[in-house]
Amino acid sequence: MKPAPFRYIAASSLDHALSLKAEHGDDARFLAGGQSLIPAMNFRLARPAVLIDINSLTEIAGVTGSPGSEIRIGAVTRYRALEREDDFLKGCPLFADALPHIAHPAIRNRGTIGGNLSHADPASELPAVALAMQARLRVRSVRGERALTASEFFVGLLTTAVETDEMLTEIILPPPQPRSGSCFMEIARRRGDFALAGVAAVITLDQERRCAAVRLALCGVGDTPVDASAAAACLLGQPCNDQTIAEVAAAVRETVTPSGSVHASAAYQRHIAGVLVGRALKTAHERIGHAA
């Protein structure tokens, strides 16, 4: 047996899970899909004394809301469940783009969106998607509940603003703006591997089809998902064309500070971050024609 000993409790309700967490504090971890926590436990990098299994909490599973409106995703909704919700994918093209890049089907059959975001791996796709979409993240504890913006939620490497007694329970995606388009792209050495860099882009046009708002978030190039929207400010008020998009790509290259790894140097990661920003913005812009 690989993991260190622990006590296992299957929570029977959200309230039960939250009261157990309040009782056991940092000694306890929530077990959702387990696709990040169990490997960490197998390596004994994580040694929780108590494991609170939240897999059977149907009250925080599933998707509500229709395309064009606000969409709410329960934290223990599995990736594969999201991949099979056609309406959801239609309303959230960033998810439709990003989900197939997350590991492999055998992992996606177990992994959950809440577990993914709470793990806050900066190389992971969905934190960047949440940041680009300006998702709100609802966290609950026995003390009450609060909603965080994605930028408040991700505070550091594998670190979120979720307190010891809290649980991320719901992901709230705001309705898309009219005349907007989005795209997620990444480059990985092999399908399913963590990306060397990935980009989530959302563009909104004004009546004259000039850029009215742009959101850019990157994964794999920092300690957290990186909000690079400020680097795209040069696009505001401009038409989206090869030249203006190239300016954004150049600005993003200046902004990001990837660390480099055995798979790619920092300079290469910075280069492909720019390439992906260019491609993702171009595709997001082209999709507006179809959506508007």
Place this chain on the structure above:
Amino acid sequence: MPPDHHEISVTVNGTAYRGRVEARMLLSDFLRHDLRLAGTHVGCEHGVCGACTVLLDGVPVRSCLMLAVQADGHEFMTIEGLAPDAERLHPVQQAMHNHHGLQCGYCTPGILMTMTAFLKENPSPSEDEVREALSGNLCRCTGYQNIVGAVLDAALTMRTSS
């Protein structure tokens, strides 16, 4: 800490089992050590290699990334349950044999479980789709070429026979 034990009931390859497991026992270890179904192989034990892949209620999962206690009430299929009977192989097994899709065989059970589930979802895959579907299963012997050939051939066999 005293060991934390739990009673579980699972169905594996159509047979019901009851067991008493320590909370920290992985599903892969439960299958191999307690149920003596050692066809499920254990490679990396952190979800990367795919050797331990089994079907949970019909869909592939890593059995090293699930606790045995979480298996309670669920149905599993392992490599031991894949062939229809003692005389015949499953079409994907037969194709792997025909194409020499294995050498040491360590990754093979995980690949077979992953590919049978994949072909059920996508009965007419392109070669690229097969390669992508195989990307979560590491094989260090074959270079994948013969596995890809076997899966494409198995898909054809299964389409023509159904």
